[in-house]
């Protein structure tokens with residue numbers, strides 16, 4: 001039996017699964033990831049654009065980057081991989097999804113217990129006072145500093161994502177950790193596992209006796225510790241699970 005069939009078999013009988021997803025979960029929905037060869041904006045490193053430093057020091061570039069990323073979400077829909085995970089939750093096998101993605105596609109696919117540990121691109125808030133603002137505010141082109149979107153307090157209106165240089169939302173993170181510590185298996189999908197603390201969750205799962213399964217197009221630092229590594233595309237691997245005849 002190949003790795004993919006073994007994984008499908010395990011997913012049919014798992015009792016308490018936690019899933020950790022990254023940008024590779026959504027590439028088959030048409031959203032580019034960061035680090036693959038077709039990744040977002042190859043000429044800038046993500047740490048350079050998606051950072052507090054960029055927001056404050058190079059705001060025109062920052063807002064252009066996020067306007068571009070918001071534009072990418074238009075017309076994008078969950079793929080069969082997202083849908084398969086939502087189905088596993090309905091079947092009572094999947095406890096929660098911990099996602100580094102900010103695209104909202106797991107929720108859109110019908111998953112309920114989703115911890116967005118890097119926040120959401122579908123929200124906007126004031127960098128200074130935290131007040132919520134319509135995300136449409138971030139769609140307006142900004143060509144000069146006087147056009148930067150501002151809150152009534154004078155603070156900059158910024159996307160509801162976690163930027164490099166910021167803490168993760170404590171609530172989502174502590175729930176994610178608690179879930180990983182008590183799962184039977186952690187399934188990691190479409191993440192290069194290079195961004196902490198998400199990248200430390202597989203280790204935590206293993207230390208608590210859970211099995212580790214990986215679906216990724218390219219090798220990850222945890223492949224050597226995983227029970228099953230499926231080298232392939234998330235939607236192609238998971239999609240067939242929800243087709244009735246299979």
Ligand code: NAD
Pocket residue numbers: 021022023024025026027028031032033034035036039040046100101102103104118189190191192193194195215216217218232233234235
């Ligand atoms: P990453 O770009 O570092 O890694 C993506 C991984 O997915 C790569 O290892 C790649 O080989 C693999 N991959 C690509 N397509 C795949 C597919 N169809 N099936 C399986 N694997 C596939 O992404 P990351 O680890 O999530 O870290 C990047 C950071 O960027 C995260 O913090 C995330 O918040 C953010 N990000 C989010 C989105 C999104 O919300 N869709 C998109 C880009 C970046």
Ligand code: ZN
Pocket residue numbers: 126127128129130131151152153154155
């Ligand atoms: Zn404000």
